[in-house]
């Protein structure tokens with residue numbers, strides 16, 4: 001009896017497949033920095049805590065920064081790249097100009113990380129962890145951020161203009177905007193619950209308080225007092241009655257036609273998402289769970305891994 005020891009072409013191609021998979025399976029993982037920078041997570045957390053101690057609103061700003069990073073070509077730190085005379089990034093896009101905050105907080109955390117573990121922790125990972133830590137500090141749910149995102153070497157203003165939703169959107173437009181990134185209508189509603197913290201400028205809700213009809217009249221007139229028909233563009237109002245606490249008041253207010261943006265009230269305006277808003281109003285734990293799950297999903301959008309991108313030394317510019 002002859003017994004061949006030569007592996008069959010089938011076995012060989014299986015082996016090759018496994019090897020290639022192994023090489024290209026640069027994936028995010030929870031313990032990515034456990035050997036290369038064991039204090040990374042605690043350094044980020046203390047940076048977030050002290051920033052929120054200095055200004056509570058910063059927790060909201062850091063949550064939004066992560067959203068605006070991830071919806072534009074994935075969570076790759078692209079939003080952090082500053083404009084230069086020869087480069088226009090995302091910071092002056094429609095939704096970000098005069099609006100995004102928290103860049104200094106990320107820079108300060110990055111400086112601490114660079115002194116401990118130079119060239120190891122990406123700016124995109126700092127933003128992702130800071131968003132989670134901010135949510136937790138303000139009383140919201142936690143999620144296990146996976147790590148190992150690398151930083152982009154470019155940014156796109158037009159992608160930011162096209163992907164960051166405007167507060168004038170209606171329900172169909174919101175559903176379509178979020179479905180482009182793989183989110184269901186339920187996830188859209190859960191993520192919109194991020195509007196339970198922070199503040200907004202008059203220019204973002206003026207059209208709603210003067211022209212919308214699905215708005216509580218007393219709520220509208222109170223806002224008109226701080227947001228005139230013209231001028232006062234940067235006057236601020238809280239996103240919900242408890243803007244420093246991550247709770248479900250945002251949804252309770254939608255039931256009372258007190259959504260701040262047209263896009264907020266669109267989630268509860270006789271359409272398909274009404275029942276989800278009601279669920280989150282009456283079951284804060286379901287909201288907390290759905291929000292955490294959707295944030296984890298958002299934080300995994302299109303990361304650069306393996307040898308793609310770089311670990312920026314300074315979050316505001318390419319190495």
Ligand code: HEM
Nearest residue numbers: 060061064067099165166167191194198199200201204263
């Ligand atoms: C659903 C579509 C969304 C629209 C149309 C929208 C729009 C806006 C606008 C116009 C502002 C005020 C900005 C300013 O006044 O400068 C704002 C603030 C904010 N947004 Fe959204 N947003 C959306 C979804 C989200 C999501 C998914 C999150 C996070 C999970 C989020 C978190 C925040 C936070 C925390 C603030 C307050 C930021 C601060 O105080 O600095 N938003 N949003």
Ligand SMILES: *[C@@H]1O[C@H](CO)[C@@H](O)[C@H](O)[C@H]1NC(C)=O
Nearest residue numbers: 091092093094096097098099
């Ligand atoms: C951004 O805001 C600044 C200051 O208000 C303004 O001068 C500039 O034109 C805006 N840029 C864009 C691209 O809208």
Ligand SMILES: *[C@@H]1O[C@H](CO)[C@@H](O)[C@H](O)[C@H]1NC(C)=O
Nearest residue numbers: 206207208209210211212229
């Ligand atoms: C409200 O609608 C009217 C009529 O379309 C328009 O002229 C006005 O500029 C709008 N006001 C705001 C604040 O959007």
